[in-house]
Amino acid sequence: MGEIRYGPSGLPEAATFEEAFAVLVAEGYRACEIGFAGGFWLDYETAPQFGAAAIAADVALSVHAPLAAFMGHADRGKKFKMALGMLDHTAGLAKACGAQVIVFHPGFLLGREREQAIADVVDRAEVAAQVDFVRPVLDFAHMHATSDGAFLEPDAFADALAGADAILEPGAPFHIHFSDIQYANRNETKHLPYGEGTLRAEPLRDALARFERPATVISEAPDAVSTRAIGDVLLAAS
Numbered sequence: 001m002g003e004i005r006y007g008p009s010g011l012p013e014a015a016t017f018e019e020a021f022a023v024l025v026a027e028g029y030r031a032c033e034i035g036f037a038g039g040f041w042l043d044y045e046t047a048p049q050f051g052a053a054a055i056a057a058d059v060a061l062s063v064h065a066p067l068a069a070f071m072g073h074a075d076r077g078k079k080f081k082m083a084l085g086m087l088d089h090t091a092g093l094a095k096a097c098g099a100q101v102i103v104f105h106p107g108f109l110l111g112r113e114r115e116q117a118i119a120d121v122v123d124r125a126e127v128a129a130q131v132d133f134v135r136p137v138l139d140f141a142h143m144h145a146t147s148d149g150a151f152l153e154p155d156a157f158a159d160a161l162a163g164a165d166a167i168l169e170p171g172a173p174f175h176i177h178f179s180d181i182q183y184a185n186r187n188e189t190k191h192l193p194y195g196e197g198t199l200r201a202e203p204l205r206d207a208l209a210r211f212e213r214p215a216t217v218i219s220e221a222p223d224a225v226s227t228r229a230i231g232d233v234l235l236a237a238s
Contacts, residue, residue, distance in 0.1 A: 002173070002214035005060045006231045007031035009177075009220050017050050021057035028231065033103065033218040035064035036086075042093050051097035060216050061097065062175065065090040065104040101175050101216075103137050136164045137175045141191060141220060144199045145183030151199060157207035165213055174215040178204065178230060179222070194226035201233035208234075 007029035014020035024032060032054070034042070042050060054061040068079075069086035087104060094102045138160055144151040151157060164174055180197035182189045194201075208215055217234055219227040 001209040002212050004208065004214070004234055005031040005173070005216045006234055007033070007059065007218060008224075008227050009033045009035060009064070009218050017053035018056070021053050021059055024059055025057050027228070028235070030058065031060040031062070031216045031218060033062040033064055036066050036090060036093075037064070040089060040093070042097065044093070044096055047093050047096035051099070055098065060173075061099045062101040062103060062216065062218065063090060063094040063097075063099045065102060067105065069104050101135065101137070103175070103177075135168060135172065135175060137177065138164055139177040139220075140204065141177065141179045141181040141199060142188055145181050145188040146186050148186050149183070149198055152203065154203040154206040154210075157204050158210055161207055161211060165211060168213070172213075174208070174211075174213055176204075176215055176217045177220050178217055179220040180226070191220055191222050193223055194221055194229045201230045205234050205236070 007024060009032075011017075011020040011032060011034065012023045014023060021032075024030075036042075051061065066086050069083045069090060087102075090104070091102055140151055140157070140160075143160065147156075151160075161174060168174070178199075178201065180192040180194045180199050182192050182197055204217075219230050221227045221230060
């Protein structure tokens, strides 16, 4: 079993970056993903300070681009150009703070067949199997929703992990998002407090134990109690 680093999406509130990371470490977390869904709150002047605080605390850092920053737009008009600009700015900030992974959603069907949607994403950004600088991020909440609740046993998780393992470079960790989820008609409706839905951390933990590759798991649970509960399960065997 590879090392598991686990942590929340978002920093706790504190007077300084150093204090925020100290709180994370005190709670047993060794990873954190920051996001810009509400705007770019980090700038090029403060990003290096932010990154230095993460390194000093030994917290693995990743960055989530704004949700609108996806490459699979159906046309190359204004929305696509704005998405490209947001993704480029996210990448610049991620580099400035030393984040190892930039997470973004590749696209949506937008009325297209699945094959055409993927082709449009590949044409403008790329998918992990075809460009070496793109890694898959396994969001098991989304996958549980789109599969109509198929992720109940370790084998389902292991199959998804095996697909990512086959194309990731040696030593690169799995990057995973996890939370309980509410869904309808194979679409996610909202993240749930842990235990209110049907997605559980035990089968993910057991599936990860089948691989030597390390993993970074980010909680997207809507509350701190749920994030803690998921971590208690995942880290019990690491």
